[in-house]
Amino acid sequence: MIRKRPLLVESVTAVVLIAAPFVLPHLGVAPTTVNRILIWGTFGLGFDILFGFTGLLSFGQSAFFGTGGMVAAYLLTVANFPHVMSAVFIGTIVAAVVGYLIGLIALRRTGIYFAMITVAIAEVFYFVEFNPLSAFTGGENGLPGVPTPQLWLGFTTIKFNTDLSMYVFLAFWYFVGLVIALRVVRSPVGAVLSAIRDNPLRAAAVGHNIGSYKLTAFVIAAAYAGFAGGLLALMQGFMPPDAFTFDTSGQLVMQTAIGGAGTLFGPLVGAAVWLYLSDFFQTTLHLGATWKLVLGVVFVLLVVFLRRGIVGGLATLWQRATGRARAPHEAAESDPHAVAAGAVAATAAPVVEFVPSPRRPKPADDGATILKAEGLTKRYGGIVANNDISFSVKRGELRGIIGPNGAGKSTFFKMLTCEVHPTEGRITFEGRDITGFGVTEVCQLGLTKSYQVNQLFTRLTVRENVTIAALAEKRGPFRLDLFRSVAGVEGLSQRVEDTLKLVHLTERADLPVSELAYGEKRRLEIGLALATAPSLLLLDEPLAGMSPRERLETVVLLKSIARGRTMIVIDHDMDAIFELAETITVLREGSVLVEGTPEQIKANAAVQEAYLGGVHAP
Amino acid sequence: MINWANFVSQCFNGLVLGALLALISSGLTIIYGTLGVLNLAHGAMFMLGGYAGWVAYTYTGSFIVAVVAGALFVMLVGIIVERTVIRSFYGRPHEDQLLVTFGLSIVFVEAIRFFFGSLSKVTPAPAGLGGIVNLGFMFYPTYRLALLGIVAVALVVLYIVLYRTRIGMIVRAGIEDSVMVDALGIDVYKVFMLVFGIGAAAAGFAGIVNAPVVSISPDVGETILVQTFVVVVIGGVGSFPGAVLGGLIAGEIISITSMFNPGYSYVMLFAAMTLVLVLRPYGLLGTAGRE
Numbered sequence: 001m002i003r004k005r006p007l008l009v010e011s012v013t014a015v016v017l018i019a020a021p022f023v024l025p026h027l028g029v030a031p032t033t034v035n036r037i038l039i040w041g042t043f044g045l046g047f048d049i050l051f052g053f054t055g056l057l058s059f060g061q062s063a064f065f066g067t068g069g070m071v072a073a074y075l076l077t078v079a080n081f082p083h084v085m086s087a088v089f090i091g092t093i094v095a096a097v098v099g100y101l102i103g104l105i106a107l108r109r110t111g112i113y114f115a116m117i118t119v120a121i122a123e124v125f126y127f128v129e130f131n132p133l134s135a136f137t138g139g140e141n142g143l144p145g146v147p148t149p150q151l152w153l154g155f156t157t158i159k160f161n162t163d164l165s166m167y168v169f170l171a172f173w174y175f176v177g178l179v180i181a182l183r184v185v186r187s188p189v190g191a192v193l194s195a196i197r198d199n200p201l202r203a204a205a206v207g208h209n210i211g212s213y214k215l216t217a218f219v220i221a222a223a224y225a226g227f228a229g230g231l232l233a234l235m236q237g238f239m240p241p242d243a244f245t246f247d248t249s250g251q252l253v254m255q256t257a258i259g260g261a262g263t264l265f266g267p268l269v270g271a272a273v274w275l276y277l278s279d280f281f282q283t284t285l286h287l288g289a290t291w292k293l294v295l296g297v298v299f300v301l302l303v304v305f306l307r308r309g310i311v312g313g314l315a316t317l318w319q320r321a322t323g324r325a326r327a328p329h330e331a332a333e334s335d336p337h338a339v340a341a342g343a344v345a346a347t348a349a350p351v352v353e354f355v356p357s358p359r360r361p362k363p364a365d366d367g368a369t370i371l372k373a374e375g376l377t378k379r380y381g382g383i384v385a386n387n388d389i390s391f392s393v394k395r396g397e398l399r400g401i402i403g404p405n406g407a408g409k410s411t412f413f414k415m416l417t418c419e420v421h422p423t424e425g426r427i428t429f430e431g432r433d434i435t436g437f438g439v440t441e442v443c444q445l446g447l448t449k450s451y452q453v454n455q456l457f458t459r460l461t462v463r464e465n466v467t468i469a470a471l472a473e474k475r476g477p478f479r480l481d482l483f484r485s486v487a488g489v490e491g492l493s494q495r496v497e498d499t500l501k502l503v504h505l506t507e508r509a510d511l512p513v514s515e516l517a518y519g520e521k522r523r524l525e526i527g528l529a530l531a532t533a534p535s536l537l538l539l540d541e542p543l544a545g546m547s548p549r550e551r552l553e554t555v556v557l558l559k560s561i562a563r564g565r566t567m568i569v570i571d572h573d574m575d576a577i578f579e580l581a582e583t584i585t586v587l588r589e590g591s592v593l594v595e596g597t598p599e600q601i602k603a604n605a606a607v608q609e610a611y612l613g614g615v616h617a618p
Numbered sequence: 619m620i621n622w623a624n625f626v627s628q629c630f631n632g633l634v635l636g637a638l639l640a641l642i643s644s645g646l647t648i649i650y651g652t653l654g655v656l657n658l659a660h661g662a663m664f665m666l667g668g669y670a671g672w673v674a675y676t677y678t679g680s681f682i683v684a685v686v687a688g689a690l691f692v693m694l695v696g697i698i699v700e701r702t703v704i705r706s707f708y709g710r711p712h713e714d715q716l717l718v719t720f721g722l723s724i725v726f727v728e729a730i731r732f733f734f735g736s737l738s739k740v741t742p743a744p745a746g747l748g749g750i751v752n753l754g755f756m757f758y759p760t761y762r763l764a765l766l767g768i769v770a771v772a773l774v775v776l777y778i779v780l781y782r783t784r785i786g787m788i789v790r791a792g793i794e795d796s797v798m799v800d801a802l803g804i805d806v807y808k809v810f811m812l813v814f815g816i817g818a819a820a821a822g823f824a825g826i827v828n829a830p831v832v833s834i835s836p837d838v839g840e841t842i843l844v845q846t847f848v849v850v851v852i853g854g855v856g857s858f859p860g861a862v863l864g865g866l867i868a869g870e871i872i873s874i875t876s877m878f879n880p881g882y883s884y885v886m887l888f889a890a891m892t893l894v895l896v897l898r899p900y901g902l903l904g905t906a907g908r909e
Contacts, residue, residue: 105895115712
């Protein structure tokens with residue numbers, strides 16, 4: 001919807017911002033309240049990129065809000081810095097730099113740890129501002145005397161010293177902030193950020209350096225916070241020290257949740273609701289200090305009942321009204337035909353050939369052997385999961401790995417993709433020693449895996465899922481192309497369409513993953529791995545959990561994928577493996593039992609014993 | 619030049635604060651470990667305990683009644699909150715759990731402000747434990763010394779409950795794998811409710827026994843919550859011994875730094891937390907993967 005009418009959101013926002021000062025006073029919103037809403041909204045743009053888009057809930061944004069504001073206010077008052085907006089921008093940059101340093105520490109952990117660390121960090125800033133740095137920050141008095149911003153037009157100077165002119169000033173900067181934020185969330189970086197929110201493990205496994213992307217989001221949020229802090233100082237003519245309090249961070253979090261995270265507008269809407277209600281409770285209902293209690297109760301109820309906030313709720317209503325959201329059961333019903341048609345087509349349709357990635361270094365050896373493992377051993381405490389496995393795969397081969405439960409197949413795969421590191425032994429991929437590498441690095445070299453249990457980006461559409469995987473190969477592990485559109489990445493849409501065609505999901509491309517049938521999810525799982533253009537693809541039980549018919553179709557699919565690619569497949573479905581693989585390796589009790597062609601394996605007595613437990617064939 | 623008598627006395631203060639933080643953090647950490655919910659209202663529970671105890675003290679004049687009332691009232695609040703709100707959040711993302719418990723903390727704080735105002739309330743030390751005592755090498759407030767004993771006893775009780783009883787065994791099993799506990803036929807929701815109650819009671823108990831040392835106000839829980847977080851990050855989430863160790867470390871850092879400049883106590887606390895995060899990301903006694 002957004003892509004079809006590219007400037008729709010921007011235009012609507014501009015119209016609303018222009019209309020607001022004429023409409024809102026009639027609804028009983030005081031002009032200063034409107035201005036405060038804009039500051040919180042600007043603050044929230046960055047926070048929403050961090051929380052709503054990347055999934056990192058920080059309770060420490062006050063640190064950056066206060067830092068940006070204090071630096072700007074200090075420059076403009078004590079240091080007599082002449083230019084108002086330059087001071088605010090310097091404050092923004094300082095906040096971003098501080099955000100970078102703090103992010104290095106806080107992002108060492110995720111989830112609740114991250115939340116706890118950010119709370120603690122913000123508290124440090126609060127104490128430092130009040131005590132050791134009070135000579136610069138005015139301690140508990142803050143910094144008064146911040147000049148009003150003005151704009152010199154050549155013939156006259158506009159001073160933003162009334163509520164309305166201040167509104168124009170703040171609305172302009174909010175709009176600038178929004179346009180930038182929209183560019184960021186529509187950029188490849190924005191796509192990767194939402195992938196991190198949905199499934200960090202997979203985002204890393206398809207080749208994105210998620211640590212750097214999280215740090216990027218954290219710095220963006222800090223910069224917006226610092227900028228908003230500077231605006232606050234300008235609006236009030238005074239930098240209040242309570243900008244540093246935990247309440248500031250808390251209020252931002254609550255406003256964002258009320259408005260709806262992941263929408264960019266949520267914080268603005270939430271701030272409007274919050275500030276309007278607080279005014280209303282205090283001045284109209286004369287609740288006095290009780291207003292915060294009532295708002296607290298309202299907030300708890302909202303979190304319990306309205307999960308996606310006001311903007312999220314409205315978006316859902318809009319989708320229902322316009323019939324955009326298809327009912328899940330309808331989607332599921334249309335499924336079997338689509339699959340059958342697709343599978344049949346696959347045998348006839350031209351196969352999408354494997355094209356080696358130009359980004360990747362050439363193989364370091366002659367290239368005949370793509371993967372070699374020597375003496376791989378993995379011990380977990382006293383348990384030996386894999387013992388001295390030596391294994392090599394030729395380029396273009398389709399290798400099958402079978403073995404009874406507990407044979408160590410999955411551990412073996414995890415070592416090959418560098419998810420776990422071997423206790424002993426060496427892995428060589430395309431002539432390069434990759435022992436001790438990370439999943440992301442290995443994927444960037446062209447080795448990836450489809451998971452036994454689906455690891456998808458569940459809140460995104462099928463196309464977005466594949467796009468995220470393809471982006472990793474097209475852009476490398478980390479790139480700061482914040483202002484480029486996803487569609488502008490060269491060769492990306494071709495790769496995405498090819499991959500969708502290959503796994504027969506072209507017709508389902510715009511559905512959210514949650515509406516797919518199980519078999520389709522399994523194919524998307526393979527599609528994610530394929531979209532990274534691997535030169536070696538590992539498939540961990542691709543047929544797991546499938547119905548007999550889905551299995552047949554998937555075997556056809558795997559055959560079509562195998563053309564021009566090197567693959568290793570683990571599965572329990574013997575018939576499928578015997579049909580697919582040219583060479584089969586049998587694992588038992590963590591070691592290689594035997595290796596050979598399907599015929600040799602079928603005839604091998606040791607294999608029969610391993611599976612049938614000593615009952616010999618006559 | 620360091621004043622050694624002052625230094626020793628600050629070390630004692632650190633020990634008292636550390637023991638208190640250990641107790642509060644244990645409550646937070648067993649709740650998180652078992653239920654998977656980080657309770658941002660835990661600081662408010664501490665504050666509620668102080669107020670419940672103060673009310674009981676005002677009516678009865680008995681400190682013991684106040685302590686029992688503080689702990690039991692907060693346990694009750696914990697159980698009610700778990701049954702009515704937290705229960706519907708087990709299946710929801712961590713972010714939602716943080717939001718709702720944060721909202722609850724505001725409700726608690728503002729409700730107390732509504733009923734009792736913003737001025738701080740003083741609960742005096744029980745008779746016989748007021749004044750100061752001569753330890754031979756220094757004079758020290760009697761109640762603080764007693765507090766160290768009281769909190770140590772509470773920690774031992776918590777330890778016995780967790781490590782020496784059937785219910786404790788179930789709780790510890792729940793920390794490792796609550797789905798498995800459920801599968802074994804134990805009503806895991808009943809355990810969750812109980813754990814939430816015990817964890818809250820630990821905070822409430824700490825709130826009232828600390829009231830004679832630091833007078834209580836509606837905002838008193840916020841500082842405690844932040845310190846508790848640092849303790850848990852240092853000690854390792856879900857680890858009872860980690861909470862005790864982390865508590866003592868944090869208490870000493872705060873007290874000793876305060877001797878030179880209270881403004882830097884948080885900086886030092888933060889430095890210690892950073893050091894732990896760099897060297898042992900899962901906390902001193904934490905387990906990898908428990909998050």
